[in-house]
Amino acid sequence: MKQTEIVVIPDDWDLKRLGDICVDMIGGGTPSTSNESYWNGNIPWMTSAHILRRFVRSGQKSITKGGLQNSATHLVEKDNLLVATRVGIGKVAINKIEVTISQDLTGLIIDKSKAFNEYVYWQLTYNQRKIKSFAQGSTIKGVLRTDLAKLEIPLPSIIEQQSISEVLSTVDDRLDIVERESQRVERLKVGLMKELFDGKKWKVVNLSEVVEIFDNKRCPLSSMGRSKLKGQYPYCGANGIVDYINKFAYDGEYLLIAEDGGDYGKFGDSSYIMRGKFWVNNHAHVLKAIEEKTTTKFLFYILNFMDLTTYIVGSTRTKLSQKKLQQIQIPLPNLNEQQHIIEILKVVDKKVSLQQSKKSKLENIKKSLMNDLLTGKKRVTVTQ
Template sequence: MPEAIPEQQRIVAILDESFDNIAKARANAEKKLRNTRELFESHVHSAFAKRVANWRVKTLNQIATNLDNKRIPITKRDRKPGNYPYYGASGIVDYVAEYIFDGDTLLISEDGANLIARSTPIAFPASGKYWVNNHAHILKFEDMATQRFVEFYLESIKLDKYITGAAQPKLNQKALNSIPIPIPDSVADQMLVVTALEQVAAETQRLESIYREKLAALDELKQSLLHQAFSGQL
């Protein structure tokens, strides 16, 4: 038994040093992940701050058609499984056998804690054939550039003053329609802003993917070291 103690101490020392290094590497990767997201948000804010003469402030109902009256909620027990996405407040929640929408629209969360927390997008596109329940507003635009412009803009601002309810935050249609959007008159100018932001978004996603992979690899390394330690392979 005494002979085992030095070996145990050796393993503990190796694990302590390794876990300390892993913790430092993880903290570094998490910091870079946050910095990447903050840098993207800074680019978006800068893009909308640089307004020029042909930008005008319009309310959302002036540049989009609201299709909320066409939504149909289906309880989970009444849904027939299928291939068409079934959207709710935070994106796809199921796949069903039928659809009620066909084409490009922008969906915006109507209720839920995420309207305040913003841990996931509150404005997200839908295309093709799909179903939408009554937890997401549906906006139809004449041009995809305008839709993408509005999507980026809504994701860049806080909506707290348009939201009612503390226990169950809600962005009702009247409040949604009243949101002012500073937007270029020209669709071509809208597209210039969108193209620039999409390039930054693509690079942001690439970097975020790298840092998430690093975090996953560090978690795997920690588990591997523990397995080796308890199986006598360390």
């Protein structure tokens, strides 16, 4: 291994600036949207919002030859790199088509004799935080091409670059499959909830009729205060566990619903269940189901299914006040039907949880491999 000014890399690797392995670094622009003749042509055009995965295979919109010639946009030949240098700084993709780009993007034309484009993709992804640190400006931040060109990239031989890319891309492809399956299961759950809850002729009650509210035991603790109370009990906020401390105020099964900062729309995640010993700050209401009328799990499902935005008060700082919380109208079937609904949705929840677990494991594997392979801490076997 050899020590460079910034990192330690293997003896047979080089450290090159990004600008030194690029034939060109291309800026972008947007044709005038008031000139209809510039749009809906046959030349793909995109912004950084269109970078969602490793490859870009289509344009976001299309422009005409006139739009290309009369604006700051440029055409980036396929199999090069697109880096977000203005909005979404640090996002990167390989374009599998010729595409024109907006001012949000910089096109990197890689010198194929010096670097393999997918390897450079992985290096830029790994260095996303560093790219963000180059950003300048007050209102809209951006990264200058001259600064981006200074980013230092560890470079093994081309064949090792290809081998490293193959390993990382294999894991990334698997992760993509898992993410798509997760989305499919989530859509299945949404469909099931619509079928189970929509259009039912159940009695409607105020939430206050089926729960007890225990907000009086909540107590916010500053981050400094929590640092002195580190322990095993969850410290909960509006959207979940924030920290762990050595004290608890609640013991049992409760439903927590965001007082502020929650996703209150239909199919949102405004509520969650806590069991055991825990502490709650003043950003979540604490509810306990009245067992003769309902269950915590049913309330969790129905509240996250419902659109609660009509109960939100305030203009600048919006919140779900305790008064409005109590007024939420809940469709309430009998206990047997509630349990039937719970059992159906629990099956889907297990599938969701399984996909989330697979995704988390693959993300950890990917992160570990990137840290090892892109720095030379571990080497891949290279077959000539």
